[in-house]
Amino acid sequence: MTTEFLGIPESELAAAKALATAREIEQQPRMLVRTHALVAQMHAELAAFIAPVAGNPNARVILTGAGTSAYIGQCLAPLLDRQVAARVDAVPTTDIVGCPRLYLDPEQPLLLVSFGRSGNSPESLAAVDLAEKLVKDVRHLVVTCNPKGGLANLDVRQALTIQLPEETHDESFAMTSSFSCMMYATLAAFSADGALDARIGPLANAMARVIAGKRKVLRTLAEQKFERVVYLGSGLFQGLAREATLKLGELTNGAVATCFDSPLGFRHGPKTFVSERTVVFVFVSNDPLTCRYDHDLIDELRRDGRAAHVVEVTARPRAGHLASSIVLEGMEQAPDADLLWPYIAAAQVYAFFASRALGLAPDNPNPQGLVNRVVQGVTLHPLEG
Structure with missing residues (x-):
């Protein structure tokens, strides 16, 4: 029996360097169900970790990532801001790293929710480090697809990781199942126990x-x-x-x-x-x-x-x-x-x-390497003062 993804035989997709992208798009419904079960098992631990900040009207939750990971926060922030007492904002890691004192208040308790497919983007790791240095009361909720990435292995004061199924660590250039599952995991983490079971x-x-x-x-x-x-x-x-x-x-x-x-x-x-x-x-x-x-x-x-x-x-x-x-x-x-x-x-x-x-290879549409699966070419400058 011929295996197909998006209606195209696997062999044809492989020859066109499109197999990973097609497979990762098509697997998303299954991965969402698995993500739901995974977060449900962690719910008590997540609630205990999130509550001290989320329940504090003087505190702040920042949803952060770069590129696609940043857009997870932009989709969810308006909704989560209505659900919890703390202020909820979506601030890309690229903004935090470039202007840390504009976004990080030393006196305001902070839950930094970091999204990362690989967890190795330099800005993601730098944003965590800046929050640790600048904010007196900070805790980190990491939502990632790669157990070996830097975000999954932080050495910080307070951290909890939602480690998604390994299939969501997309092989292709563009993030698809990693985006959808990190977004779902975050909505589930901030929802009441069982609130999404029927949905x-x-x-x-x-x-x-x-x-x-x-x-x-x-x-x-x-x-x-x-x-x-x-x-x-x-x-x-x-x-x-x-x-x-x-x-x-x-x-x-x-x-x-x-x-x-x-x-x-x-x-x-x-x-x-x-x-x-x-x-x-x-x-x-x-x-x-x-x-x-x-x-x-x-x-x-x-x-x-x-x-x-x-x-x-x-x-x-x-x-x-x-x-x-x-x-x-x-x-x-x-x-x-x-x-x-x-x-x-x-x-x-x-x-x-x-x-x-357009005759491109979806798994690697930019073979020139001007952009990369994990961003390259970022020089991180020291925090002054």
Whole structure:
């Protein structure tokens, strides 16, 4: 029996240097279920570790990482900030390292939540070190996919690690299952015990349906080789739109120009990015108010008639718009948080096929080495004063 990933035989993917990326996209629903079980087993330990900071209204939680890992925090921070007493912010490690005193308050208790696929990015390790040096009361929650990485083996005052299944330590250049599972693990860690038990099945199944059931339409779109692609999202989906643009930029080696924004923000200048060779994807909210603003912008773009395609990625399709929608069946009543995973799956699949359409190798789309799986070329300068 021939093994396939994303509808393509394994042998063909291997020959095209696309096997790791395809496999890691397709494995995500299974990995999410395993991540759920793993975090559930740790819940008492996690709650005890997180509570002293999360329950303190004078304390701060910083969600941090670089690149894709930073966007995990940008997706979750608005939600977690509503759930816990402490202030919750997403601050990339690249910002902390460049301007540590702007983001680290010596007197404010801090929980630094560090994301890392490899756990070896120089900025990730430097951010931990800076927090240790500058903040009097700091503890570190590490969410990582690599047990041998630097983040998983910190020598600090207070640390706890969520070590994800080894399959999530993506071999490919672009982060896919590492992103989705680190994001899920963090949401689960900050949720009440059992709060996600009834949600993980529908969430993982919705992601699987996108990967298996929407790949043909996404492949057809990708093979049109659009010159520009826009991702838009409100609320939690702003961070997801940013991750979607990065995924496409990485897998097409910069050959496709990308842009991200919120639907309301897009009118304030960025809308000029749209050309006749542009496809616009909008991650539509399930919130009744927010989705009205999403729909307003979608309808406006279609009336403008400038973009080649405007695609609604939605759990609540509108009559008369099905032909230009990617629909998540069975998620009509889901909170927006649960849509993060099936929505990003659509963007990952599109990026994979866009890479293939351009004749690139998705597992290593930049063979020149200008960018690397683990960032290189960073000079860390000493903290002065």
